[in-house]
Amino acid sequence: MDQVSKKIDLVENTEIPNLFPKNQWYVCALSKELSTEKPLARTVLNTNLVLFRHHNGQAVALEDRCCHRALALSCGTIEDGGIRCGYHGLLYNETGKCIEIPGQEKIPTKAKVKAYPIQEKNKIIWFWYGSDEHPTPNSEPPEYAIHDDARYVYDGDVYHYDAPYQLIHDNLMDLSHLGYVHLKTIGGNANVHMNAEMKVEQEGNTVKVVRHMPASEPPPTYQMAYPFKDKVDRWQEIVFKVSHITIWTGAVDANTDKLDDPQRQGFHMRGFHGITPETETTSHYFWTIATNPSDPEKAEELKATVVQQTKDTFDEDRIVINEQYQNMLKIPNQNMIDIHVDVAANRARRIIKELLQAS
Numbered sequence: 001m002d003q004v005s006k007k008i009d010l011v012e013n014t015e016i017p018n019l020f021p022k023n024q025w026y027v028c029a030l031s032k033e034l035s036t037e038k039p040l041a042r043t044v045l046n047t048n049l050v051l052f053r054h055h056n057g058q059a060v061a062l063e064d065r066c067c068h069r070a071l072a073l074s075c076g077t078i079e080d081g082g083i084r085c086g087y088h089g090l091l092y093n094e095t096g097k098c099i100e101i102p103g104q105e106k107i108p109t110k111a112k113v114k115a116y117p118i119q120e121k122n123k124i125i126w127f128w129y130g131s132d133e134h135p136t137p138n139s140e141p142p143e144y145a146i147h148d149d150a151r152y153v154y155d156g157d158v159y160h161y162d163a164p165y166q167l168i169h170d171n172l173m174d175l176s177h178l179g180y181v182h183l184k185t186i187g188g189n190a191n192v193h194m195n196a197e198m199k200v201e202q203e204g205n206t207v208k209v210v211r212h213m214p215a216s217e218p219p220p221t222y223q224m225a226y227p228f229k230d231k232v233d234r235w236q237e238i239v240f241k242v243s244h245i246t247i248w249t250g251a252v253d254a255n256t257d258k259l260d261d262p263q264r265q266g267f268h269m270r271g272f273h274g275i276t277p278e279t280e281t282t283s284h285y286f287w288t289i290a291t292n293p294s295d296p297e298k299a300e301e302l303k304a305t306v307v308q309q310t311k312d313t314f315d316e317d318r319i320v321i322n323e324q325y326q327n328m329l330k331i332p333n334q335n336m337i338d339i340h341v342d343v344a345a346n347r348a349r350r351i352i353k354e355l356l357q358a359s
C-alpha cells in the first residue's frame with residue numbers, strides 16, 4: 001500500500017481505522033487572523049472553511065462553496081449582513097442561510113451553505129470536529145488563560161507543514177532535539193539535553209513531561225532576553241492534549257529558586273502549539289509565545305526578540321520535519337526503533353491511536 005494512503009500510522013506502519021480523533025476542539029485560526037475586511041480560506045481536518053468576522057464581531061465558519069455555482073465564498077466580500085459571493089452576488093448570513101439574491105425576490109429554502117461550530121476563546125478560534133453522535137459540541141473549548149494574563153506579552157504565527165500532524169507532536173514532545181536542531185537559539189549543550197532527568201506522567205488523554213537542567217549555560221535566546229548572572233537552573237514542562245500542546249520553559253539564576261515552585265521568578269517562555277491536521281498528509285501549526293518582561297518599559301522590545309527567536313527556532317523544526325517526511329515517502333514502509341527520549345511522544349501516539357480506534 002502507498003505510504004501516503006489515508007490510514008497508515010507512519011511510525012508503527014500499521015493500519016488505523018480513522019483519520020483524526022473526533023469529538024475534539026481543534027484550532028482553526030488565531031483571533032488576529034480574522035477580520036471584517038477579508039475572508040480567510042482554510043482547510044482543517046479535510047473540511048473546507050471560509051472564516052471571517054461578522055460586523056457584529058462574531059467569528060464565523062461556513063462551507064467554502066457557494067450553493068449557486070460553487071465559487072469559493074472566500075473569493076467574496078464581507079458585508080454588514082454576512083458574506084457575499086464574488087460571482088453572482090448571493091449574500092449569506094452567519095448561519096449560512098442565503099438572505100439575498102440580487103435581482104430575485106424569492107429565495108429558495110435550499111439556498112444555504114453549512115455553518116460549522118466554532119468558538120473564540122483566549123484569542124484562539126476553536127473548531128469542533130464532531131461525530132455522527134456529537135455533530136455539535138459536547139464540551140467547552142480548552143482554556144488558555146496566558147493570552148489574557150497581564151503579566152505576559154505574546155505574539156504568534158501560523159505555519160503550514162507538508163507533513164502529517166503526528167510528526168509535529170513527536171517533535172514537540174521530545175525536547176532532546178534542542179541540542180542538535182536549535183543550537184543558534186534555545187539549544188545549548190546537546191549532552192545536557194540528552195541526559196536531562198525526565199519525568200513523564202499521564203492522566204486520561206493528557207501527558208505531562210517535566211525536565212530539569214540544573215546549573216547549565218543559558219542558551220543564546222535566554223542571554224539576549226534576561227540579565228542572568230552566570231549558570232542557570234533550567235526547566236521545561238510540556239503538556240500534551242489531543243489537539244494542542246503547551247510548553248513552559250525558562251530559567252532562574254542557579255540555586256536561587258526552586259524549579260517546582262509555580263511562582264518561581266526568572267525568565268519564562270510559555271508556548272502554545274495548536275496542531276491541526278489540514279489533510280492526512282499536511283498540517284497547520286498555530287503557535288504563540290508569551291514571556292514575562294522583567295522591565296515593563298522594555299516589554300515590546302523583549303516580545304519582539306522572543307518572537308523572532310521563536311520563529312527562527314520553529315523554522316529549524318519545519319525544515320527537519322518536512323525533510324523527515326519526504327524521506328519517509330522516499331523510503332516507505334520501514335519500521336522505526338525507539339530510544340529513551342521517545343517515552344512521552346509514544347504516550348501521545350498511543351492516546352491518538354486509542355481515540356482513532358474508539359471513534
Ligand code: FES
Pocket residue numbers: 066067068069070071085086087088089090
Ligand atoms: S457562484 Fe456564487 S453567486 Fe453564483
Ligand SMILES: [Fe+2]
Pocket residue numbers: 171177178181182313317
Ligand atoms: Fe524544535
